[in-house]
Amino acid sequence: MTTPHTAASTPPPTDPHAPDPPTTGVAAPAHTGSSATRTLGLVTLAAMALLVFLAFVASPRDQVQGDLVRLLYIHPALAWTAYLACGVATTASIWHLVKKTPGSDVLAHSAVEVGAVLTALTLATGSIWGRPTWGVYWVWDARLTSTALLFLLLLGYLALHRIDAAPEVRSRRAAVVGVLLVPNVVLVHQSVEWWRTLHQDPTLARRDFDFATSDLFMFTLVYSVVVMSLVFTWLLIHRFRVGWLALQAEELWLDTAIEARRAEGAGTTEPAETTRTEPPRSEGGLP
Amino acid sequence: MSGDMTYILAGWGVTLATLGVFALSLAVRGRRLSRMVPAERRRWTS
Numbered sequence: 112m113t114t115p116h117t118a119a120s121t122p123p124p125t126d127p128h129a130p131d132p133p134t135t136g137v138a139a140p141a142h143t144g145s146s147a148t149r150t151l152g153l154v155t156l157a158a159m160a161l162l163v164f165l166a167f168v169a170s171p172r173d174q175v176q177g178d179l180v181r182l183l184y185i186h187p188a189l190a191w192t193a194y195l196a197c198g199v200a201t202t203a204s205i206w207h208l209v210k211k212t213p214g215s216d217v218l219a220h221s222a223v224e225v226g227a228v229l230t231a232l233t234l235a236t237g238s239i240w241g242r243p244t245w246g247v248y249w250v251w252d253a254r255l256t257s258t259a260l261l262f263l264l265l266l267g268y269l270a271l272h273r274i275d276a277a278p279e280v281r282s283r284r285a286a287v288v289g290v291l292l293v294p295n296v297v298l299v300h301q302s303v304e305w306w307r308t309l310h311q312d313p314t315l316a317r318r319d320f321d322f323a324t325s326d327l328f329m330f331t332l333v334y335s336v337v338v339m340s341l342v343f344t345w346l347l348i349h350r351f352r353v354g355w356l357a358l359q360a361e362e363l364w365l366d367t368a369i370e371a372r373r374a375e376g377a378g379t380t381e382p383a384e385t386t387r388t389e390p391p392r393s394e395g396g397l398p
Numbered sequence: 399m400s401g402d403m404t405y406i407l408a409g410w411g412v413t414l415a416t417l418g419v420f421a422l423s424l425a426v427r428g429r430r431l432s433r434m435v436p437a438e439r440r441r442w443t444s
Contacts, residue, residue, distance in 0.1 A: 143428030178402045239409040349424045356431035359439045
């Protein structure tokens with residue numbers, strides 16, 4: 112959504128095909144992965160495979176919903192991780208407004224982008240489940256409408272982060288929207304309690320829910336939340352690293368441009384080409 | 399296979415495909431940007 116397209120279309124600060132400079136004797140990989148994230152990715156893939164097995168093979172048909180219950184092994188988990196993303200985004204946004212650190216802005220922006228994808232999937236899977244259950248893909252129910260508003264808020268954050276303004280200005284404005292995400296999540300979650308809605312009440316948050324006596328349906332439901340949380344963690348780490356790299360590329364471009372301008376002012380060299388091009392736009396903004 | 403399986407497979411398919419494409423896009427963006435940034439500025443590799 113916020114791919115630094117300008118970074119790809121302008122001369123990079125360093126040769127993109129040049130080998131990485133040596134660091135501590137170990138060649139640094141040219142990607143956002145690390146041994147920890149690779150392990151996390153493998154664990155997540157294995158956990159997802161087990162979830163698919165539980166959802167489609169091991170879990171029986173529900174007496175009321177029939178096979179449609181298999182959609183519930185993904186839809187509530189997506190909603191939960193969307194909430195989680197909003198929580199991270201709001202926390203990082205508050206941190207950014209207070210401390211103005213570049214990392215907090217990159218984290219908030221990353222969480223919002225991942226959260227937008229998860230919220231869109233929550234809406235999509237909910238609509239697909241609603242068609243055979245309610246007879247319609249969409250109804251202006253309180254839960255659905257508030258979730259759609261949350262999605263629009265996430266898109267608004269991403270749009271604000273792309274406005275043509277100074278990096279610190281757009282980061283600050285986006286952070287203000289980021290602060291509003293958790294209150295909106297509370298509205299989404301409580302909508303089934305505060306209004307009479309078509310959407311059912313919370314299942315896992317019921318006070319009388321007993322994990323000890325739960326059947327395979329409940330186990331798979333809880334397990335799906337764990338799996339999607341792993342997916343969210345992997346996506347957030349990698350999205351954060353992408354944002355961090357974009358920030359570093361922007362700073363490197365700025366350093367190069369300043370040096371070129373100084374050299375131009377001193378009359379020692381010809382004007383550098385980089386002074387006439389757009390900078391590689393950061394995904395997180397400058398500090 | 400019941401008639402509902404179309405909806406079930408659509409829901410799961412949309413989810414897994416979207417997450418897969420998003421993860422792939424992150425990997426591609428990360429590789430492209432990594433080539434622009436010196437290794438010492440990539441903290442997770444040090």
